[in-house]
Amino acid sequence: MNQVQTALKALIEDETSFALPPETNDFSEDDWAWLLESLVSEQRILIWPFLKNIDTTAVLAGMREDARLQLVSSLPNKSVHKALANSDASQVIEVLDVLPTSVAKKFIKKLSKETQNHIRESLNYTDDQVGRYANHNVFTVNKSASVESILSELKSVDLPEYTDTFLVTDEQNIFIGEITINELFSAEPQDLVANIAKTSVHIVNADLPLLDASNLLKSTKKSMLPVVTETGELLGRFDINDALEIFQEHYEAQIAHLGQVSDEDLFAPxxxxxxxxxxxxxxxxxxxxxxxxxxxxxxxxxxxxxxxxxxxxxxxxxxxxxxxxxxxxxxxxxxxxxxxxxxxxxxxxxxxxxxxxxxxxxxxxxxxxxxxxxxxxxxxxxxxxxxxxxxxxxxxxxxxxxxxxxxxxxxxxxxxxxxxxxxxxxxxxxxxxxxxxxxxx
Amino acid sequence: MNQVQTALKALIEDETSFALPPETNDFSEDDWAWLLESLVSEQRILIWPFLKNIDTTAVLAGMREDARLQLVSSLPNKSVHKALANSDASQVIEVLDVLPTSVAKKFIKKLSKETQNHIRESLNYTDDQVGRYANHNVFTVNKSASVESILSELKSVDLPEYTDTFLVTDEQNIFIGEITINELFSAEPQDLVANIAKTSVHIVNADLPLLDASNLLKSTKKSMLPVVTETGELLGRFDINDALEIFQEHYEAQIAHLGQVSDEDLFAPxxxxxxxxxxxxxxxxxxxxxxxxxxxxxxxxxxxxxxxxxxxxxxxxxxxxxxxxxxxxxxxxxxxxxxxxxxxxxxxxxxxxxxxxxxxxxxxxxxxxxxxxxxxxxxxxxxxxxxxxxxxxxxxxxxxxxxxxxxxxxxxxxxxxxxxxxxxxxxxxxxxxxxxxxxxx
Structure with missing residues (x-):
């Protein structure tokens, strides 16, 4: 990573022709977030337009809150809007949460109807609760489906990361239970989901504090848990990567406070x-x-x-x-x-x-x-x-x-x-x- | 959890008849580790014999290093030996690592041949390297198998936690590549593993420092990665729960040092x-x-x-x-x-x-x-x-x-x-x- 920084620095100082160093070609969103945080403000804005074929909302969401705030507020509105346009609501919320409500509202208006709906649901919860950041990218199976039909559906579906369980819902999106991958493999093709789904399973209530949800997920040794609303509806999922980030934020904030400083961006103004x-x-x-x-x-x-x-x-x-x-x-x-x-x-x-x-x-x-x-x-x-x-x-x-x-x-x-x-x-x-x-x- | 502590305290103070409070019936190993750490030394030893039908090595491994050392060194050798007898080598090592080498050696001698072999391999690595704690509980598939045969094998196998990928090896246990669950579902029954396995995948070298391995695993967004030796052999796996614990230990040690104290047991002598x-x-x-x-x-x-x-x-x-x-x-x-x-x-x-x-x-x-x-x-x-x-x-x-x-x-x-x-x-x-x-x- 250090070489990328050096290469980038040389390119930025060159000033005549700017292009990203080839090392960044296979950068993940988290890698970009890491790199941007290590740059001073002007450099961040300079390289932002060169981030292509990449989920830039995920890059923003992956940055520390303070660095994210600095970058989002210094980017032109058009760039922010472009970044947000095709992203999952949970990450859009993470980005918009650092902005003043009035500014955030303007961005929300331009998003797709589906994302707007997700965001509306999320805003029922505070920024300390799981419901606000529940990931909507979930593979669910209907309780009346057969194992055979799921297996054939799976042939053409890209499962989201950390899927070790299939969440079962009914037609009204009420959470019914889950089938682990293990159970799906050992079931008979003609079995009905409703019959093999386990109904007494760990769930995360949408109003649970983020840190409690992280501890719960860790202790269950699962890769993700369903996030369920008060009325039993499946809101989304909470995965082990989310938990890991919650823990990191929690500890970093503690360390910052012990050092009598806010958890600030390395290059805050x-x-x-x-x-x-x-x-x-x-x-x-x-x-x-x-x-x-x-x-x-x-x-x-x-x-x-x-x-x-x-x-x-x-x-x-x-x-x-x-x-x-x-x-x-x-x-x-x-x-x-x-x-x-x-x-x-x-x-x-x-x-x-x-x-x-x-x-x-x-x-x-x-x-x-x-x-x-x-x-x-x-x-x-x-x-x-x-x-x-x-x-x-x-x-x-x-x-x-x-x-x-x-x-x-x-x-x-x-x-x-x-x-x-x-x-x-x-x-x-x-x-x-x-x-x-x-x-x- | 607080109620359990209270119930337990009442029982301990009663002194006439001791039994565990019913709340502990569905305690996981981590719950027990948590509870033991919150007790003073004499209470820990008092309730230890009541831990039944539970992997007590995992309980010990789940405790903070210092608390683990206190408990292991005050338990009778027979109890420790009994706890270690049927456990995975990676957790046995975590427990024995807190003991003096001479004492640890005595315990190792009494373990099964297979565990002893695993331990010998692990001891090639320092307590800072992934190889030492690689989990040997891995579901592997042979490169010459067919998808059909794996699917039928999976009907009767209990997959280990955090299995989102099947690791492919050859007859000499050399790591070849992996098949994600997604890929397995979309493959044809007669496909051979060797033909559908991805060979250019993220691996963890066994000599990688634990913190680097944790960062790598996090950035790949996988639930686990294969741990591979210098000679290409599959040593075991490193999962996201391991990574989470490494991060927690890392941050807790930092916080302790900032407070000018060692990362000590709440009730150290x-x-x-x-x-x-x-x-x-x-x-x-x-x-x-x-x-x-x-x-x-x-x-x-x-x-x-x-x-x-x-x-x-x-x-x-x-x-x-x-x-x-x-x-x-x-x-x-x-x-x-x-x-x-x-x-x-x-x-x-x-x-x-x-x-x-x-x-x-x-x-x-x-x-x-x-x-x-x-x-x-x-x-x-x-x-x-x-x-x-x-x-x-x-x-x-x-x-x-x-x-x-x-x-x-x-x-x-x-x-x-x-x-x-x-x-x-x-x-x-x-x-x-x-x-x-x-x-x-």
Missing amino acids: VALSARRRAVWLGINLLTAFMASIVIGIFDKVVAEVVALAVLMPIVASMGGITGSQTLTLTIRGLATGQLGINNVSSLKRKEIAVAAINGVAWSLLVAIITGFWFENIALSIIIAGALIVNMLVAALFGILIPVTLDRMKIDPALAGSVILTTVTDIVGFFVFLGAASLILI | VALSARRRAVWLGINLLTAFMASIVIGIFDKVVAEVVALAVLMPIVASMGGITGSQTLTLTIRGLATGQLGINNVSSLKRKEIAVAAINGVAWSLLVAIITGFWFENIALSIIIAGALIVNMLVAALFGILIPVTLDRMKIDPALAGSVILTTVTDIVGFFVFLGAASLILI
Whole structure:
């Protein structure tokens, strides 16, 4: 892929005659999505018209949401419309969902009646629910058909990807059940579908959250599941590739939030990127000022014993790391559902024990180094005590904060680490400087 | 699932008569793995003997590596042996890989000859390569067979999960090609497999890294791919569920490392957990002391102008967040392969521009607040300047550090944030206190 980037770069810089490098001839839609994301905006727009004989809506849908938004909003309307014209509604929706509703509506109007109908159905569901993105490209068999007729139909049909099951419906498109490929092979030609279809099967309710649907599909070890509406109608299917992308998006968003950044395009516009990150920086500034105020309370002792100013980052940062370790584990436990009211107290006991061991061990080392450095035994004792207290508090809050956020239906991965750092900074400075002001002056 | 935990807890606490709650009757292996991970060690061992009519090796293989290690090493050898006896080699290897080699060897000796052979083949590959975990449960067809004979064979065969393709081999088990289900349906009964099999198909080389194989499988939109050795032999298959688990492990490890913790079991033993986390705490302490030394250099000015001690955490933490934002984006770009020599300078330009905008904006605000708080214009100018410098340096190093680590073949997600924090702390304190000592005294 790297060679393609290099070849493309040379061609773009050449400027006289542009053509795509031959390596891109057998590029899939996902390959194109990957390549476009690695280019800066102007280059993306430059090569877009050269994407031919390829489902460009799938390319857009395959891009990260933010990169997709950048590209779609900078392409001429005509190009976007051309891309959307012949695509499956589920992918059209993915593309249009990044646009403002009024703009999206204009594009929808120009689509085929069938696609418009699919889109109308999809819009009954939120962008967090399976129904919105259900893939309509499904091979269904009618319950009154015979095995023989299906087998003969299959001779001329191109099965969609990930078809390991044939979905059975009635004339009103009500979902009846399924026949696995295995079962179809072992059936007799004259058998009726209605008689051999399994009716008690895993289905995905159209209003199920995407992440839950992904977990369900994974645990069933099937390649796809039928998406069924409240009234029992077959809306479409949800396949293992969809699940894989949901998981990837979920984890990438978590990682982005832990890094205090939105899940942004590598080459998002500078102004937009600066504005988005300013939110995180502003929150951080607020918490930093809170820590400053705590230090300010004890400015007399700091002025008198300047070693306190030298050492105070150690107390705060060791608490920060201890808390972050517990927080990370707790957030994962909440996300997998493995941590709940039944075992949170067991986790508390364990984490506090771990923090106590490390607190005592490291505070001893810090006390010794401090003793040699500043030749002040009282200071050694104060920093050791402050470290132990802060690390214990950190472990406790590393559990309490995410558990509380989770109960308040706030994503712990989003806000947890900022709140925790505030706690460990404030407690660290307060205990360390507070003890110093009591003992040293 | 939560109800199962509650029911189980009540039963465990009852202690008189133990039986599994009825909800677990239709538990899959993955459900059991999930449940066991959510229990503390003693409970895991308590309920293990009650797992009946279930592939317990698959349960173990489905658990997180660390939890698996804890459980396997605390179960009696007899239980482990019983679990492994009738399982597929790929899952036996997953379980034994967490044990010391000498212990693993003892278990291997007692397995069936066929499994031992499979294991011997697998051990030719490292625990990072597909060959080691190739699933041997594959339905293959011989190239000299006719379509008719396959169809009749399929009547009585249970196809493995995720079979969307029939793999074709010759008598020596050399991989020849594949027939999709679609192609099999449209073939004539008397066609020979050799004539209709596609020979130019996607395969996974057995020595391919697991993550690359997962990406390949995803991009092909197939449910599984054949795993082929250097000599062309069919070793087994790699399916989309394997890929999904590889991705999950990959992301969970990244998240754990960003939280400065190993990817540990929720209920790992306290001593082990404390030891593992001590490594991260020790590294952090080292960097915290480096920051302290920098502050120590300027202890005179800090003693004279105590406002410096009050404000210095702001400079360090705003730099830290700015750097972490750039670092997060850079690490993702490197992981997806989208960031390389061709576009790293474009990213540098963008990130520095973003940092400059936010640096100027926030330093202005901080200068104003500082001015009102300490009524010292020189101090306002110093902190504003230090903030801008530190945020620019942070953005630059947010790219340089992971790119350099990546070139040195060190995982940037593992060490990147620690090194970056060290840089932003030291630069922040040095610039802020250094400028203060030049200007204020």
